[in-house]
Amino acid sequence: MTRNSDWGGSDALAARLFMTRAHSQELAAPLSAEDQCVQASEDASPTKWHLAHTTWFFERFILEQRLPGYEIFDPRFNFCFNSYYETQGARHPRPQRGLLTRPSANEVRAYRAHVDQGLHHLFASPESEAAEVLKLIEIGINHEQQHQELLLTDILALFACSPLKPAWRSEKIKAQGDAPALTWSSFEGGVVRAGHDGERFGWDNEAPRHDTLLHPFRMANRLVTNGEWRAFMDDGGYEKATLWLADGWAHVQKEGWRAPLYWQETDGGWAQMTLHGMQEIDAAAPVAHVSYFEADAFARWAGKRLPTEFEWEQAAALSGANDEDRPAATLFTPRPAQGQGLVQMFGDVWQWTQSAYSPYPGYRPPEGAVGEYNGKFMVSQQVLRGSSCVTPQGHSRLTYRNFFYPWQRWQFMGLRLAEDA
Numbered sequence: 233m234t235r236n237s238d239w240g241g242s243d244a245l246a247a248r249l250f251m252t253r254a255h256s257q258e259l260a261a262p263l264s265a266e267d268q269c270v271q272a273s274e275d276a277s278p279t280k281w282h283l284a285h286t287t288w289f290f291e292r293f294i295l296e297q298r299l300p301g302y303e304i305f306d307p308r309f310n311f312c313f314n315s316y317y318e319t320q321g322a323r324h325p326r327p328q329r330g331l332l333t334r335p336s337a338n339e340v341r342a343y344r345a346h347v348d349q350g351l352h353h354l355f356a357s358p359e360s361e362a363a364e365v366l367k368l369i370e371i372g373i374n375h376e377q378q379h380q381e382l383l384l385t386d387i388l389a390l391f392a393c394s395p396l397k398p399a400w401r402s403e404k405i406k407a408q409g410d411a412p413a414l415t416w417s418s419f420e421g422g423v424v425r426a427g428h429d430g431e432r433f434g435w436d437n438e439a440p441r442h443d444t445l446l447h448p449f450r451m452a453n454r455l456v457t458n459g460e461w462r463a464f465m466d467d468g469g470y471e472k473a474t475l476w477l478a479d480g481w482a483h484v485q486k487e488g489w490r491a492p493l494y495w496q497e498t499d500g501g502w503a504q505m506t507l508h509g510m511q512e513i514d515a516a517a518p519v520a521h522v523s524y525f526e527a528d529a530f531a532r533w534a535g536k537r538l539p540t541e542f543e544w545e546q547a548a549a550l551s552g553a554n555d556e557d558r559p560a561a562t563l564f565t566p567r568p569a570q571g572q573g574l575v576q577m578f579g580d581v582w583q584w585t586q587s588a589y590s591p592y593p594g595y596r597p598p599e600g601a602v603g604e605y606n607g608k609f610m611v612s613q614q615v616l617r618g619s620s621c622v623t624p625q626g627h628s629r630l631t632y633r634n635f636f637y638p639w640q641r642w643q644f645m646g647l648r649l650a651e652d653a
């Protein structure tokens with residue numbers, strides 16, 4: 233799955249680990265104990281659960297196995313905070329995570345402190361020289377970063393349910409003028425290499441690097457904006473069955489979709505719930521919180537299509553885009569495009585692709601418990617590429633494959649258009 237921290241020794245890895253652990257607490261700091269307990273939907277999890285589950289991951293897969301004399305904080309937590317690992321035994325039902333009023337938020341903080349102390353002891357022991365341990369720590373860091381993003385998307389889902397419409401952060405979002413005109417970059421076809429090359433960290437689902445055939449295509453310079461989505465709505469986009477995949481149209485009818493998730497019609501037009509509370513909709517900012525079904529219908533309405541994940545990866549590679557190079561977010565909301573050429577590849581919204589989430593040629597799930605991490609979800613989901621405004625900076629990369637079911641839309645999900653050349 234990974235080659236361990238070959239760009240820094242175990243000291244550098246330890247520094248990143250404890251920074252990541254502390255950052256999760258910082259994200260939760262504005263939240264009350266009540267905020268941290270409630271589950272907004274079956275898809276979302278409570279903050280407290282995210283904080284405990286990421287801690288369980290380090291305890292269960294690393295400290296219990298590799299730190300002699302480590303004392304398990306509370307043996308009952310394996311049942312409470314195992315997410316989906318069949319090899320780790322029975323677990324609390326996912327839709328009922330919000331019923332865990334115990335352990336309290338304070339007890340979960342104590343659990344985190346106990347496990348952090350264990351991790352410090354691990355780094356002071358000869359075990360920290362073992363390649364297998366370093367590899368698992370790297371996985372644990374990346375796993376916790378994924379949950380940092382989920383913590384925020386799940387808090388947004390929760391706060392959107394509240395009539396008080398609380399803000400996780402209080403900044404007002406100011407419109408920044410028009411989006412740059414939509415332009416198209418052309419790319420040649422041919423056999424190209426795609427996927428992770430095994431250098432530095434990558435998830436197992438990004439590998440092996442392999443040949444794939446592209447036909448000549450064009451890619452939009454920027455993401456689809458709220459203003460463009462409004463035009464789709466005004467043109468009856470949510471009312472024309474012919475624009476939709478059959479399963480998508482069934483969802484429109486069943487769920488009563490008529491706008492992206494978190495859009496609300498007010499006296500003054502449409503407004504949007506964000507991590508900064510209710511805000512006016514910035515027409516130039518990328519549309520977010522749309523499902524694959526909606527993205528696909530929009531693309532059909534626009535006379536275009538969604539890119540494949542390999543077109544996206546090739547275009548991103550040739551444009552020199554990189555998640556590590558994006559500026560640190562000061563606002564936790566997608567921002568309007570700036571600059572020329574292919575922009576917004578990372579850091580605003582995850583971008584739906586028309587590629588099904590399936591294994592690459594030669595893929596094998598890794599050995600051991602973490603073999604359940606990605607491989608067993610490779611059916612019925614779509615791949616999203618890039619990263620979002622709530623993805624920890626530098627967590628994603630060119631070959632990163634995010635995946636969700638085509639009806640899900642509570643993540644920061646949007647789209648970029650493509651077409652055949």
Ligand SMILES: [Fe+2]
Pocket residue numbers: 285315375379
């Ligand atoms: Fe997890």
